[in-house]
Amino acid sequence: MTANPSKMPRPRDTVARWIALTTMVSMLTLLALNELFSLVAGAWARPPLMETGLMDKAAAITRIIDAADPGQRHAIARIASDPGINVQWLQRYEEAHLPVIGDPEFSEGSAFLHQQLNRPDARIEAYEPNDWPAADDPDRRYAVIIELSDHTWVIFSVGSRSWGLGEWQRNLIIIALILLSTFIVALIATRHLATPLERFAEGARRFGVDFRAPPIPVVGPFEIRQAILAFNAMQAQLKHFVQDRTQMLAAISHDLRAPLTRMRLRGEFIEDAEQQSRLFRDVDEMQAMVNAALEFFRDEARLEHATAFDLAELLHTIVDDFRDGGIEVSFEGVQRLVYVGRPIGIKRALTNLIDNAVKYASEPGVQLKTFIDRIEIRIQDRGPGIAPEYHEQVFAPFFRIEGSRNKNTGGVGLGLSAARATVLEHGGTLTLRNRRGGGLEVRVSLPLN
Structure with a gap:
């Protein structure tokens, strides 16, 4: 009995849903941070009127102005003003241009001023920035207006702090909150998506180096799991194909x-x-x-398993083996270099390449160079070199440039094929180029994982 695909439940953990969820959570986080900032900063920017320090100054200055001659009151108000408080003496209430609100009285402040002025019948009104009708009104401020004994008025004003910042600075803070909330949520979400992708890429690189690498764990969103399953299936098929081909060819050669x-x-x-x-x-x-x-x-x-070994020490060993046989091979490079690979296969390939330089040329030498992303091993010699049109053909199995090369003079033409196969199994490249002044350079490039 087969299941009907149209009735099968759709996967919940998908990349598309994670992207949508990330966007939604980022917006909600932004709104929450913005609201929290407004509450915290608003409490600091617009504290209650009794906490502004305006009442104490208002009581003292009002007593002085009320006792002064009317002709001197403007000058006294101007002198009493400073950058933190503005004082004005008004002959009529309408000159204050205050907003119309239901009840401008405030019990705590009025009682304090009535007590300080010793005038319980004085009319006192107080206004806060929120009392102004327009949110962008430049006149939004704290204000206290007090009636004097001759029915004139004195008004005290303290500007709203607006967080103590200009408009562009406040907008910059809002933008920073947007970026912060988006970054936090995106970081958490992308870690959920990036970790399976990193494991996928690491498994693919490991399979390129180690033919017997285990399958990649199937984790992550639905699309990534499907890609990992497809890769694992392809990896198993390649292993089966290579094993069958190898066994078949080995059997043919044996027969x-x-x-x-x-x-x-x-x-x-x-x-x-x-x-x-x-x-x-x-x-x-x-x-x-x-x-x-x-x-x-x-x-x-x-095929051996990949392991960490000292590649520089391996090259020293190969060169010393040739020197023990009476063949001088020069070496140039670092004295220590840890590399992850199959040391037996690499040693056999490099020995084969150096042996070719010894047999078919003179002045064999080895250079080991390190770069950020790769290692290069250069086997150089002085000899006739190889014609450019044969630079790729020589890697074909059983291909020999000289027809006279036989078991006594140079093998059967599998050395370079085996060497390149080993290098490719490590994810590297093996190329040839002729040197100026005669000779050949074999360049082995191995990636650094």
Whole structure:
């Protein structure tokens, strides 16, 4: 019984839903931060009138102005004003241009001023910035207006602090809140999405270096899980394909030994010595090719696990081995370099490349160079080099530039193929180029994980 795809529940944990959720939560967080800032900053910017310090000054200045001659009251008010408080003496109430509100009285402040002025019948009104009708009114301020004994008025004003900042500074704070809330929410959400992607990329890189790397854990949103499942399936198919191909080719190479042995036995009955010698040379060359192929396939089937090792020390060991055999190979590079890979395979590939430089040229040398993202090993020599049109063909299995190269003069043409296969398995590249003044440079580039 198969399930109907149209009735199957849709996955909840998807990238699209995470993006929508991130956007919504960012907006809600912004609103919450903005409201919190307005409450906190508003309490500081517009405190209750009794906390502004206006009442004490108003009581003292009012007593002085009320006792002074009317002709001197303007001058006294002007002298009493300072950057923090503005004092004006008015002959009529209308000159104050105060907003119309239901009840401008305030019990606590009025009682305090009546007590300080010793005039319980004095009319006193108080206004706060919120009492002005327009939010952007530049006249929004704290104000206290007090009636004097001769029915004139004195008004005291203190400007609203507006958080103590200008308009562009307040807008800058709001923008900062927007960016902060968006960054916090986006950081949390992207960590949920980025962690599975990082594991996916790490697993893909590991598979490029280690053929036997385990499958990638299936975690993350639905789309990422589907991609990981597809990659794991592809990885399993590639492993199966390579193993089948290797086993098949190894079996073919192994089965070729029997007819070659029979050919050699039958060649013993050939009376013509020259023809017999030619046949034996061909059989020996074919036997060498079969043996080399078997060794190549066994090496590929016997892939070792990646491990950390000292690549510089490995190169020193190879160079010392050649020197012990009476062959001088120069070395230039760092004395220590830790690299993660398969040391046996790399050692075999580099030994093969240096051996080619020894056999077919002179003045072999090795350079080890490090870069930010890669390592380069350069095997150089002085010799005839290789024609540019053969720079890629020489990596084909059993390809030999010189027809005379046989088991006695230079192998069967699998050395460079095996070396490049090893380098590619590590995610690197192996290229050739001719040197100025004669010679060849083999450049092995390995990525740093």
